[in-house]
Amino acid sequence: MEPRIAARGISYHAGDKRILHGVDLAARDGEFVGLLGPNGAGKSTLLRVLAGLIKPSMGTVTIDGDDLTAMRPIDVARKVAYVPQDTHVAFDFSVWEIVLMGRHPHLPRFAVEGKRDHEIAALAMEQVGVRHLGDRSITSLSGGERQMVFIAKALAQQPQILLLDEPVSALDIRHQLHVLSLVRSYTEKGATAIAVLHDLNLAARFCHRLYLMAEGAVTAQGPPDAVYTEEALARSYRVRAAVRYDPLVQSTTVTALGALEERAEPEGLQTTSESHENTRTT
Amino acid sequence: MPGRPRSPSASPAAPARQRQSPANGAGAASTMAAGFPLTQTAAKGLPQSEVEPQVRAFHRRIASVLAILAGLLVVAVILGSSIGPVPVPFDKTVAIVLQRLGLDTGVAFSAREALVVDQVRLPRVLTAVLVGAALGTAGTIMQGVFRNPLADPGVIGVSSGAAVGAVTCIALGWSAAHRWMLPAFAFAGAMASIALVFGIWASGRLRSVSTLLLIGIGINSLLSAVISAIMTLAKNEQELRGIVFWLQGGLDARTWEHVSLIALPIVLGIALALVYGRDMNMLLLGEEHAKSAGVHVGRTRLVLLLLASLITGTGVAVTGVIGFVGLIVPHLLRLIAGPDHRLLLPASALGGALFLVLADLVSRVAFQPHNLQVGVVTAFVGAPLFLFMALRSSRAGVH
Incomplete structure (x- = not known):
């Protein structure tokens, strides 16, 4: 089966500093892939390259065989949702408004979200377990709650590929299990998920395949027990x-x-x- | 003014919290039987009655906030056209305005009253409407693009550029040559400073918005030094007075020609900006959020900054620098209407217009027979309001 998303020979330089060099990665439908490695290994940078947020210095990322850099942002957003590590929001949006923003790539320019969009957003919130926060202001939430709201937003985007940067880093253990099993179940319905994770044991429990990174390169990859x-x-x-x-x-x-x-x-x-x-x- | 009706889902019928059984990966996953549907969209298990009112609530919020602001603006325009040294009763003012629009109300008014309202006050008030709308919208755009509630329409140098243009024109004694000389110079100054700021930004290595903000601050202080230098060189008292008056911003003696000159660029600019309401919401979450949501971040930002600068430059060219409108109005409306820019952009256009019309009215009646410059009044009203809101919003956790 063709990989849903593939990166070949990715290198990335920030100024003189080499952050990634020669990284290959591929993920198929139905796979939950974990990116692991010490701080500064380049995991988040790799994820941002995969999301099309930064252009690699070398190498290509393809989604369904199409070159990511040649795709329109809106077309990428219809297939890929990205949840960054930093979920700080300075403006007083309600949780509902934030999750509904996940519908943006699916809406024509002048449309406002309709009933269907609200239903999708409601379901996403329900699944992540933030439905009860709906009317709260995003600025009043804790870091963990915010993280879950942004995961709900990503689900409301209905992506084929879900990219998550440390999605459970601010969550308590109960919610860590909940979110990771949710992502896992999402992949079991055919989606592809790639997550940067720090907890090796949770990664082994929930991911199908892991990439272990160090100093900008992949040092090992495969199923958890092999890595x-x-x-x-x-x-x-x-x-x-x-x-x-x-x-x-x-x-x-x-x-x-x-x-x-x-x-x-x-x-x-x-x-x-x-x-x-x-x-x-x- | 309605508060900010949140969606109705906070009702006591909150969803039961999901139980999560601790199990291994595969086992835990299988407990999530109702996985998120990838393609189908029917939201199983959610009563439609929960979602339906929410859609309507959003439309209602937009409609009610905009209707109330528009209503207040109409009232303010009538007040502004009625009140003054020659008082004209409200019903006559309405009749005169309607007659201009081709409607005969049957209310009698004298030729003098018609002249005062139609030729003196209405153009002045409509100039205030247009310029206020421009400043309100531009302020909202700048605060949104820079994700900084302290940004105002002049933050990247448009207003000081216009000021340099105008002050140069006055100092050279050319402002008397033709009545369009001053606005033309001011507009040229505004556009030149935008070109300068964007030129420096484009030539830099790091093209982030914070760099642009810093360049704007730098150019602003440079241009204010230029203005001070020109003022020192002023040949006489009258020239200096002309410069000071322009810098304070005023609406005296604005005519229908002024209105027709600025109407098209401002109305068009605001209309184009409204198209980007949802994109602005995304930008507020941050660059990466916006980009991953499918917003063409660089292009959207550039278009919005140019539109904001264009309408600000146009407005400032005919009125001089009017501060605080573009700072205060977006703040105030964000507290009332929330941060959704699909509502906030049109609301701040209406709100800016309302604020400036009222400030102009105050400037005319507060110290009769003396007229304050309207920019002085906006600062007098705006500064305390701003302090109040700064305290309020820091309590609410909005920074």
């Missing part, structure tokens, strides 16, 4: 970590044991590898 190895985590995050299978949630679990010194690789890896063997055999 999470002590070696890969040590290379990417510079931590000593234990990787186990957690039967309770039926997924791979990572426990960070400590930071690695710059030159301490051999010993650190040795011990964690052993613990890995142990947990796997039990």
Whole structure:
């Protein structure tokens, strides 16, 4: 099957600084893909390239085979919804108004949102669990609530591709589970989702496939149990970590044991590898 | 004035909070049986009665706010045309205005009353309507594009450019040569400063709106230094007085010719700006939000800034610099009507017109027989109002 969205040979420079170099990524329909990696690895930049918000210095992004840079913004918006990390809003919109803005790419210029748009927005709010906030001002919400409102806005956009930059970073654990399972169910209905995530365990539980990044490049990719190895985590995050299978949630679990010194690789890896063997055999 | 009717969904019949069972990824996903439909749009399980009134509420809000403002504006225009050194009763004023529109009401009025209303006050009031509408709309656009509630129509140098043009014209003694000399110079100054600001912006490496704002501030202070320099060089008291009067903004002795000169660009400019109401809402959320919602951010911004500058430059060219209208009106209406620019843009056009007509009325009657310059009155009324709103909105968490 052709990938719904694909990036080939993406490099991005901000001034003299190289943020991304030679990144390949592809996601098909029905896939929930997680982007992982330490701070500054280039995850958010990659997501913004995929959303067409910034042009890569090199490489191309294609959506359904079309070059993203050649598409009109409105056509991109009909297929791709993007939820940024920063959801701060300075103006006093109500939650309803914000979610309804997700309908923008589907409305003719002079149209106002009709009954159908309100229904779609209402359903999106219902699903994310922010329906009760509808009449509140966005400026009165907490960071976590705001994040969920913007996810509802993205769902109201009815995209084929959902791009989320740390969608659960401000949420409590209950809402983290809720939002990630919502995104997962969305992909199981045929959509494609790509999310920058920081929680390795939640990523393993909910994503079909992961990309592990470090210093602007992809260091490993594949299903969670293949990506999470002590070696890969040590290379990417510079931590000593234990990787186990957690039967309770039926997924791979990572426990960070400590930071690695710059030159301490051999010993650190040795011990964690052993613990890995142990947990796997039990 | 209605408050801001929010949608009715805050009714006690709030939706039951969704239960979420802790499970593994696949299991948790399967509990979300009613997934979001990708293509079909029927909102299952939502009673239509919940959504229907909301659509109507939005239309009602737009219609009621605009109708009330338009009604108040008509009343203000009649008041402004009636009150003055030669008082004309309201019914006669209405009759004279209607007669101009070709309607005979049967109310008798003298030729002198007709002359005062039709030839002196009405053009003055209509100039105030047009310029107020331009400043209100331009203020809303600037505050929206810069996402900064402190922005005003002159923020990127249009007004100071116009001022330099006008002051130069007066100082050279050319303003007496022809009555269109002064507005022509002012308009040319406004356009030249826009060209300068955008030229510097385009040549820079970083083309963000905050850079543009900084360039505007820089050019504004440079141009005010130029104005001060020209004023120091003024040859006599009368010339200086002319300059000061222009800088304070005034509506004295404006004629039908002034009205017809500015009507087309201002009405057209405002009408075009209204097209971008929804795009402006997106821009308010931020550049990335707007872009990912399908807004052509760069182009939309440029068009809006040019439209705002054009209508401001046109207005300022015939009245001189009138401050505070473009700052205060968007603020006030945002508190009343909310931040949706599909409503806020037309509302601030009407509101700006209303504010300036009333300020002009005050300027004429407050210290009779002396006339205050209207720009002085807008600042007198505007500054305390602004302080009040600054305190109010910081409490409401709007920055």
